Amino acid sequence: MxxxxxxxxxxxxxxxxxxxxxxxxxxxxxxxxxxxxxxxxxxxxxxxxxxxxxxxxxxxxxxxxxxxxxxxxxxxxxxxxxxxxxxxxxxxxxxxxxxxxxxxxxxxxxxxxxxxxxxxxxxxxxxxxxxxxxxxxxxxxxxxxxxxxxxxxxxxxxxxxxxxxxxxRQRRRHGIPKPPRRVRAGADLVGVDLRGRDLRAADLRGSLLIAADLRDADLRWADLLGADLRDADLRGARLDGALFLTRPQLAAART
Structure with a gap:
């Protein structure tokens, strides 16, 4: 491809x-x-x-x-x-x-x-x-x-x-805890403070993360398909292994 x-x-x-x-x-x-x-x-x-x-x-x-x-x-x-x-x-x-x-x-x-x-x-x-x-x-x-x-x-x-x-698979391999209840597919997380949170393997597909504070958050293996990251602060965030994260999403965020 x-x-x-x-x-x-x-x-x-x-x-x-x-x-x-x-x-x-x-x-x-x-x-x-x-x-x-x-x-x-x-x-x-x-x-x-x-x-x-x-x-x-x-x-x-x-x-x-x-x-x-x-x-x-x-x-x-x-x-x-x-x-x-x-x-x-x-x-x-x-x-x-x-x-x-x-x-x-x-x-x-x-x-x-x-x-x-x-x-x-x-x-x-x-x-x-x-x-x-x-x-x-x-x-x-x-x-x-x-x-x-x-x-x-x-x-x-x-x-x-x-x-x-x-x-x-990643949850079982690394003993990852469940994310907070509000962190889910399609969630409205506009402007929410998620600094330093363990969001590994979270399902954030289609979520609204506009202007969310994700500094130093751990987003490894999180599903970010269609997540709106406009002006989200990703400085220091762990994104290696994040699922379906695209170049436009990163370009729209603060990194």
Missing amino acids: SGLEADCSRCFGLCCVALPFARSADFPVDKPAGEPCRNLLADHRCGIHDRLVEGGWRGCVTFDCFGAGQQVSQVTFGGVSWRDAPGTASRMYAVLPVMRQLHEMLAHLRDALALAPDEVTRAELAAAADDVTAATAGSPDEVLAVDLVAVRSCVGGLLRTVSATERD
């Missing part, structure tokens, strides 16, 4: 055109979907890439397409850009967010396989990865026809199984 890291040199600046953003702490201006960002150059490079944070473009720094940009640019649309073929632009913009979700799922499946699950689960993960990979190779119409709800349900169930098995 290669190609899951963004390579902007092989992309047509799609995230800078296709996606909308609103003036906020992450962006200094509004931009509708389909309109090129004012910082996008004619060669598809960002004109202020080296000073995005200083200029108030934090949202660009935290965004990661998981390689979907170059897949759409070079494979789905055969290396012909929206500038060279304006008639394809709207479909190209529509395909990007679908492809990004598929690539993100592939990244999680890769991580799950690396945990060396049992033979049956490993075979199911590999089959799911093959199916998602095949979907990413389709035509624009085929990609747009992908049932993302069904794919997410399948992949999510497999990841949940792998997570539960791995966290249970």
Whole structure:
């Protein structure tokens, strides 16, 4: 499962055109979907890439397409850009967010396989990865026809199984105590003080950890799939072995 890291040199600046953003702490201006960002150059490079944070473009720094940009640019649309073929632009913009979700799922499946699950689960993960990979190779119409709800349900169930098995294994191996009752999947932990807490093998999937104080917390083997870590303070936190933690999550936190 290669190609899951963004390579902007092989992309047509799609995230800078296709996606909308609103003036906020992450962006200094509004931009509708389909309109090129004012910082996008004619060669598809960002004109202020080296000073995005200083200029108030934090949202660009935290965004990661998981390689979907170059897949759409070079494979789905055969290396012909929206500038060279304006008639394809709207479909190209529509395909990007679908492809990004598929690539993100592939990244999680890769991580799950690396945990060396049992033979049956490993075979199911590999089959799911093959199916998602095949979907990413389709035509624009085929990609747009992908049932993302069904794919997410399948992949999510497999990841949940792998997570539960791995966290249970680590609990038994290291004698890890149960986390506090409020620390659970989907919990609202916005701004909560969790400094120095033992959160090893905790299920924090989908939890809201916005601006939470996690300094020096131990998050090894914690499931962080979909956890919102915007402005969470992770300075000094142990994150080695954390499950399904992504680059965008880390970029959105304070580290």
